[in-house]
Amino acid sequence: MKIENTTAQMRKGILEFCILSLISGKDLYTTEILDTLKKGKMLVVEGTIYPLLTRLKNANLLQYHWEESTSGPPRKYYSITPEGEEFLSKLKTVWNELNEAVQIITTQK
Amino acid sequence: MNKTININLASTFFYMDENAYTILKSYLNELESAFKNTLGKDEILQDIETRIAELFQERKTSSDYVINETDVNEIIDILGQPKDFILEDEDETTDTGDTKSEKKLFRDREDRYIAGVASGLGHYFGTDASWIRLIWVLFALFSVGSLFLIYLILWAIVPEAKTTAEKLKMKGEPVNIDTIQKKIKKEFDEVSSKIKDVDYQKTTASLKKKSKSFFTFLEQLLKQVPQVIIKLLGLILSFFSGVGILGIFIGSLVFIFFGSIHWPIDFHFNFFNFSVFQSIYFSIALFLLLLIPFLFTFSLGMRLISSQSNAFGKISRIVLLIVWIAALVFIIIMGSQEIKNQNITATKTDTKELNIKKTDTLFVKLNSEFIQGDDLSWEYNRANRFKIALENFSESRKNAKINLYKSNKSFSFIELKYSANGATQEKAQINATNIDYNWKLDKSILYLDPLWKTVNSTPFYNQKININLNIQEGQIIFINNRSKDLLYSILSNDQGYSKRQITGHYWRMGTEKLECLDCSSNQQQLNIKYQDKSGDEKLNLNVDNQGVTIKRK
Known part of the structure; x- marks a missing residue:
């Protein structure tokens, strides 16, 4: 079993959670999302995010609108949908539960 | 020098140099094929392009900034290779419908004899290319020309599987991320640049191209013909040179070991009767003179076979050439010296009466008195023979010749003719006088030495000794068997x-x-017949080598 596979899979699920929670705060465009994720070391390569965003959008969890930019191409601003909010709150619960469980299990030695 | 390309990325204009453009284009192509089966592929790609444009914008310090290779590579590093985010797409691919792509007929250049038609057909029909080739061969036997035409047509029409997608299609494998990724790793550059222009561009120009490639093939074939001929020539050349070299060595060895062999007298090599052949230096020079050209032709032959082969370095070639010229000069000098030395022939005749009664038989025997043992010198063992061979280079010793004539006098006599060559009369005389020959008459036995030699080890100046036996009429002579080889001119x-x-x-x-006295067909026979008056035979007296028989009736 490869560590890369496991971590990538973990990351993948958590990434979606992170993206949704980021966007739920305020509307963001891709680069802002990227910057935050990269700061938090959630991303290794940027390419990963695009299929994720598209998937979340296609699942009606996210929506976007275009905004002109003063320095470059127009920006795609993402905002969360009501479904997205619902999904996010579910994820939050699961995450907290998981976090706790993991905390307990990994510290109990 | 680098071409600058104007590109439009997410509605923003950029200047790129050509290399950067090629890399970016192949990267985008790669992404496209990676997301081929992902839902919302176009959107993803568009987003990525936008991001790239953004990143370019960051780097664009001035309005006419040209994006270079380094920029593109850095951006690709930031975005990552498709394989780095492949896990995301694992369960997303809508890979039911179009993964099983239909097979297409391509030529497989990777497994080809001529143009890969057979292997391409093999892939298409899912059989081993060997079977197709076998069918081709059988077909060829029955259809002579038409097959060739069919092959050419297939060659021209069936495209060559160049890109990964084509290669996969050729084998009927699904064209998806998994399979492509596998191939992409190997043939990244090729695939990325060509995956897009599979269809259009090519088909139009293909016919032209294919026929062109056929002619280049023919050209290559024709180019190889002289090469094959040259190689063959080299093979022949080096083979015969090798045989020549071997022959020279064997010949030299034979000469060294068996140089002392006595040629039969009939078989006369005047050519060797020169003093030069007695010289070991001359022999070495001759050996080199013959050997070196063979060595050169051998190395030339080897070179024709393989251009890498270099039997002799430059220096050794020059050395060999110098040695050869030296040998040639040496031989010319010695040869001319020799001719000079052989200028005049002097002959000395020594006549002795043979004191033998006419009624006695003259026995001619070889040697025994003069040479050790009872036998001739050539019945030595090999070791001694080698010694003699070496001695022959310094001391000349050759066969005497025995001639038998009828005496023109009232007695039998022996005539010894010593002859030798020399540069001048005096020298020739000296050389002739220096011939040392032994003979002796003991009662009725004439002992002759089969060999003569030269005193003071003079070299060979075509010295000869002729022993003329002049026998008076009525004299009986017996020559023993051993003398056989020395008999030269006989009545x-x-x-x-x-x-x-x-x-x-x-x-x-x-x-x-x-007149033979004991030959079977001419036996001495005395036959006396007595007949009475009526003619009846009364007595027959016969005397022959069987004895005396008397018949009475």
Whole structure:
């Protein structure tokens, strides 16, 4: 079993959670999302995010609108949908539960 | 020098140099094929392009900034290779419908004899290319020309599987991320640049291209013909040179070991009767003179076979050439010296009466008195023979010749003719005088030395000794078998025997010919018949070598 596979899979699920929670705060465009994720070391390569965003959008969890930019191409601003909010709150619960469980299990030695 | 390309990325203009453009284009192509089966592929790609444009914008310090290779590579590093985010797409691919792509007929250049038609057909029909080739061969036997035409047509029409997608299609494998990724790793550059223009561009120009490639193939074939001929020539050349070299070595060894072999007298090599051949230096020079050209032709032959082969370096070639020229000069000098030395022939004749009664038989025997043992010198063992061979280079010692004539006097006499060459009369005389020859008459036995030699080890100046036996009429002579090889000029005989056959018989010198006394067809026979008056035979007296028989009636 490869560590890369496991971590990538973990990351993948958590990434979606992170993206949704980021966007739920305020509307963001891709680069802002990227910057935050990269700061938090959630991303290794940027390419990963695009299929994720598209998937979340296609699942009606996210929506976007275009905004002109003063320095470059127009920006795609993402905002969360009501479904997205619902999904996010579910994820939050699961995450907290998981976090706790993991905390307990990994510290109990 | 680098071309600058103006590109439009997410509605923003950029200047790129060509290399950067190629890399970016292949990266985008790669992404496209990676997301081929992902839902919302176009959107993803568009987003990525936008991001790239953004990143370019960051780097664009001035309005006419040209994006270079380094920029593109850095951006690709930031975005990552498709394989780095492949996990995201694992369960997203809508890979039911179009993964099983239909097979297409391509030519497989990777497994080809001529143009890969057979292997392409093999892939298409899902059989091993060998079977197709076998069918081709069988077909070829029955259809002669038409097959060739069919092949050419297939060659021209069936496209070559160049890109990964084509190669996969050729084998009927699904064209998806998994399979492509596998191939992409190997043939990244090729695939990325060509995956897009599979269809259009090519088909139009393809016919032209294919026929062109056929002619280049023909050209290559024709180019190889002289090469094959050259190689063949090289093979022949080096083979014969090798044989020549071997021959020279074997010949030299034979000469060294068996140089002392006595040629039969009949088989006369005047060519060797020169002093130069007695010189070991001359022999070495001759050896080199013959050997070196063979070495050169051999190395030339080897070179023709393989251009890498270099039997001799430059220096050794020059050295060999110098040695060869030296040998040639040496031989010319020695040869001219030799000719000078052989200028004049002097002959000394020594005549001695043979004191033998006419009624006695003259026995001619070889040597025994003069040479150790009872036998001739050439019956030595090999070690001694080698010694003699070496001695022959410094000391000349050759066969004497025995001639048999009828005496023109009233007695038998022996005539010894010593002859030798020399640069001047005096030298020739000296050389002739220096011939040392032994003979002796003991009662009725004439002992002759089969060999003569030179005193003071003078080199060979075509010295000869002729022993002329002049026998008076009525004299009986017996020449023993051992002398056979020395007989040279012999008076004819009544038996018609050759000179080698006369030994071992008793001969009487007749008026013109030798008369055999003990040859079976001419036996001495006395036959007296007595007849009475009526003619009836009364008595027959016969005397021959069987004895005396008397018949009475």
